[in-house]
Structures are given as structure tokens and as C-alpha cells.
Amino acid sequence: xxxxxxxxxxxxxxxxxxxxxxxxxxxxxxxxxxxxxxxxxxxxxxxxxxxxxxxxxxxxxxxxxxxxxxxxxxxxxxxxxxxxxxxxxxxxxxxxxxxxxxxxxxxxxxxxxxxxxxxxxxxxxxxxxxxxxxxxxxxxxxxxxxxxxxxxxxxxxxxxxxxxxxxxxxxxxxxxxxxxxxxxxxxxxxxxxxxxxxxxxxxxxxxxxxxxxxxxxxxxxxxxxxxxxxxxxxxxxxxxxxxxxxxxxxxxxxxxxxxxxxxxxxxxxxxxxxxxxxxxxxxxxxxxxxxxxxxxxxxxxxxxxxxxxxxxxxxxxxxxxxxxxxxxxxxxxxxxxxxxxxxxxxxxxxxxxxxxxxxxxxxxxxxxxxxxxxxxxxxxxxxxxxxxxxxxxxxxxxxxxxxxxxxxxxxxxxxxxxxxxxxxxxxxxxxxxxxxxxxxxxxxxxxxxxxxxxx
Numbered sequence: 001x002x003x004x005x006x007x008x009x010x011x012x013x014x015x016x017x018x019x020x021x022x023x024x025x026x027x028x029x030x031x032x033x034x035x036x037x038x039x040x041x042x043x044x045x046x047x048x049x050x051x052x053x054x055x056x057x058x059x060x061x062x063x064x065x066x067x068x069x070x071x072x073x074x075x076x077x078x079x080x081x082x083x084x085x086x087x088x089x090x091x092x093x094x095x096x097x098x099x100x101x102x103x104x105x106x107x108x109x110x111x112x113x114x115x116x117x118x119x120x121x122x123x124x125x126x127x128x129x130x131x132x133x134x135x136x137x138x139x140x141x142x143x144x145x146x147x148x149x150x151x152x153x154x155x156x157x158x159x160x161x162x163x164x165x166x167x168x169x170x171x172x173x174x175x176x177x178x179x180x181x182x183x184x185x186x187x188x189x190x191x192x193x194x195x196x197x198x199x200x201x202x203x204x205x206x207x208x209x210x211x212x213x214x215x216x217x218x219x220x221x222x223x224x225x226x227x228x229x230x231x232x233x234x235x236x237x238x239x240x241x242x243x244x245x246x247x248x249x250x251x252x253x254x255x256x257x258x259x260x261x262x263x264x265x266x267x268x269x270x271x272x273x274x275x276x277x278x279x280x281x282x283x284x285x286x287x288x289x290x291x292x293x294x295x296x297x298x299x300x301x302x303x304x305x306x307x308x309x310x311x312x313x314x315x316x317x318x319x320x321x322x323x324x325x326x327x328x329x330x331x332x333x334x335x336x337x338x339x340x341x342x343x344x345x346x347x348x349x350x351x352x353x354x355x356x357x358x359x360x361x362x363x364x365x366x367x368x369x370x371x372x373x374x375x376x377x378x379x380x381x382x383x384x385x386x387x388x389x390x391x392x393x394x395x396x397x398x399x400x401x402x403x404x405x406x407x408x409x410x411x412x413x414x415x416x417x418x419x420x421x422x423x424x425x426x427x428x429x430x431x432x433x434x435x436x437x438x439x440x441x442x443x444x445x446x447x448x449x450x451x452x453x454x455x
Contacts, residue, residue, distance in 0.1 A: 003035025011053040014224040015060030031262035039071030060225040078170040090157040110151040120186040125203035179204040232336030237286035245275035283333040295322035305339035354414030
């Protein structure tokens with residue numbers, strides 16, 4: 001039998017991290033087994049469900065690379081794929097149970113009658129054997145068994161009923177969902193039994209906790225998939241990170257592509273232990289994926305954040321900008337951070353805002369002028385020749401390289417840390433280096449091709 005799994009979100013908000021995690025594990029199992037991944041929209045909450053949220057959820061899934069084989073936008077042999085479009089199916093099957101005496105009407109609602117002594121045990125792929133009886137389904141603070149509402153008085157199906165109908169008629173073979181649904185499974189098993197249907201296999205995923213070991217919430221940071229996109233994370237990185245929550249690729253393998261994950265994934269290796277959402281781990285994974293990008297793809301990621309910062313992206317050649325990012329050598333854990341760390345390539349303005357050269361003594365300034373004049377006279381403007389010229393000058397003066405190199409770094413970048421400063425100088429070009437040194441008074445104005453100070 002073909003593996004068929006589904007992700008069934010309620011369109012009442014954006015795709016949050018927990019939902020993205022569930023969707024990802026369903027996608028992995030479908031791709032691992034060559035089966036089908038179904039997107040089903042559970043929109044029976046009339047007050048909160050909207051098509052806008054539905055599209056937001058689908059956009060979040062597309063961003064993560066979780067393509068689906070069947071769904072409301074693609075169709076399929078088992079549609080419709082919105083619960084609001086399946087109301088006649090829910091009504092028809094509830095009426096069958098009424099006709100068989102297994103359910104009854106209470107006003108406009110239909111309820112399934114829960115009988116005592118029914119075994120509702122099941123073998124969870126992740127949690128193992130879970131044993132329970134229908135006798136545990138009781139009214140709160142009462143010994144009376146609690147009947148299961150199938151159709152509410154407004155005509156809409158309840159979750160535990162609709163999910164059984166949908167999963168059966170869509171031929172779902174594996175129900176992969178959060179462990180908070182374990183408590184719903186006995187009720188659903190009762191309904192499978194009432195219809196005489198074979199239930200699917202159940203695999204419940206571990207809960208995701210914050211670093212304080214409490215349920216993930218906004219206090220732990222961003223909670224929706226799109227928030228991470230806007231913060232400068234790559235979809236491949238978020239995918240990689242979420243896949244690591246509750247599952248291991250083995251052999252201490254932490255960084256992998258979605259194709260590698262799909263090839264290696266096994267439901268049997270999903271852990272029961274709650275997974276901890278560690279932002280530092282996400283940053284590390286994102287940084288590793290950033291490093292592995294080809295220069296053009298990295299540039300495409302960073303450009304929007306330069307533009308957002310008001311930097312003149314359009315004034316620079318793409319190939320040159322890509323080289324600048326390559327020179328960054330893996331600095332920056334997100335595209336937003338990489339854009340911030342590399343702003344000095346695009347404009348001198350951020351440099352002037354960060355560094356005022358106020359701590360440079362007159363004596364050091366005089367030596368710097370001599371040093372930088374010699375550096376600017378180097379005919380072969382390459383990192384190797386610039387460094388060689390600088391070292392030769394330092395040896396002649398008996399000075400310290402760090403005094404000159406650090407000043408050059410601040411004058412060109414405004415930062416204490418940067419890529420090799422002679423590599424930066426070579427990429428910026430002789431004229432731009434001269435212009436920046438002149439602004440700080442490290443080069444005589446006569447040596448700066450008559451440009452106004454600070455221009």
C-alpha cells in the first residue's frame with residue numbers, strides 16, 4: 001500500500017514552528033517512502049478561519065520547500081481538501097451511526113454513545129504500546145462516560161470526528177502529529193471501531209520546548225516560520241534545524257540538505273524526549289548553510305537587507321558585491337547580520353558614524369600619514385603587495401604592525417573585526433581607500449586628487 005500522510009492545519013494564523021515541524025516530518029516520511037503528502041485545511045472554525053491565513057500557511061510551507069502532492073490548490077483524487085467543503089460527507093456518515101443505534105440526536109447535534117469496556121489500545125510508532133479503555137472517557141468530576149459530539153448544533157463536525165472521516169476517505173496510512181494529540185487518539189479509535197474501519201498507524205512527535213524547558217511561545221522569540229525568513233534565515237537552514245528536533249540523521253551528522261534528510265529519515269528514530277528549540281543552534285546551522293552557498297545565491301539573500309538599511313546597492317556591480325561577501329569568509333549567522341557586517345563595502349557613511357578617530361594622538365597621526373602615503377604609492381594594488389609594503393615600512397620604523405593595521409581597519413570599515421584588512425583595501429580600490437583615509441586626516445589633501453574632505 002502506498003504511504004499517504006497529511007498535514008492538516010487550521011487557517012487561524014500563520015504557520016508556527018510547531019506546525020512547520022509536524023508538516024516537515026510528514027513530508028520527510030512521504031518522500032522517504034515514495035508516498036504522497038496531502039495538505040488538508042481544517043477550517044470548521046467559522047469565526048477564526050480565513051482564506052488569507054490559509055494562503056499564509058501555504059506560503060510558509062512553500063518557503064520551507066514542503067511541496068504537497070494533493071491539496072486545496074492542487075486538487076487530487078480524494079478531495080475536496082477543505083473541511084468546509086466536506087460537510088455532506090460528515091453528515092451522511094453521522095446519520096449512518098444514528099441509524100445503527102450507535103449515535104443519537106440531541107437537538108440539532110449528533111453524539112456518539114460511548115460504551116464501557118471497550119479496549120482502545122494502540123501501538124504508537126514513536127511512543128510504543130499505549131493501553132487504555134473507553135471507561136477512561138468520563139465527564140469531568142463525574143463517573144458518567146462522556147459521549148463524543150460528532151456534529152455540533154451549528155452543523156459543523158467536531159475535530160475528533162472529522163479527522164477520522166477525512167483520514168479514512170483520503171486513505172491516510174500514517175497519522176504523524178504532535179504528542180499533545182495522544183489523548184485524542186482513544187476517542188478516534190472508538191469511531192474507527194464504530195464504522196468497522198482499520199485505523200492508520202499513529203506516530204506522535206515530541207513536544208518542542210524553549211531553553212527554559214517550558215512550552216515554546218513568543219517569549220522564546222519568533223514563533224512563525226515567516227518571522228525567521230524576515231530575520232534573514234535561509235529556508236534550508238530552518239528545514240535542517242527543525243528536522244533535528246526529535247530526530248537524528250545519525251553519525252553526529254548535524255548539517256544536511258533536505259534531499260539527504262529525505263533519504264535518511266526513519267520514523268522509528270524519532271525520539272520521545274521533548275526537543276529544545278535552541279536559537280544558538282539555529283544560528284550555527286544557518287551560518288554553515290550560508291557558507292556553502294554559491295556567491296550569486298548568497299548575494300540574492302543579502303541584497304534585500306542592504307536595501308532595507310538604505311545602502312546604495314544599485315551603484316555597485318553584482319560580481320563585485322558577490323566577491324565582497326565571499327571575502328567575509330563565513331562571518332554573520334544570518335543574511336541580515338551578514339548585510340550589517342558588510343555595509344562598509346557599499347558606503348562610507350556607516351563607517352563615519354561608527355568611528356570618529358578621536359583617540360588618535362598627534363604623534364601617531366603624523367606617523368600614520370607617512371605610513372599610509374607609502375602604502376598608497378604601492379603600484380601593484382593586491383593584498384599580498386600591500387601587506388608586504390606595510391611590513392617593510394613597519395620594520396624600517398621599528399613600529400608595531402597592529403597600530404597601523406588596526407587604524408586602517410577602523411578607517412575602512414569602522415569595525416574592530418573584519419576580514420583581512422589588506423584584502424578589504426584591495427577590493428575597495430586605491431581611490432576609495434585614499435578617500436576614506438583623507439576623511440580622517442591620515443592622508444594629505446594634496447594626495448587625494450583634490451576631492452573635498454568627506455566626499
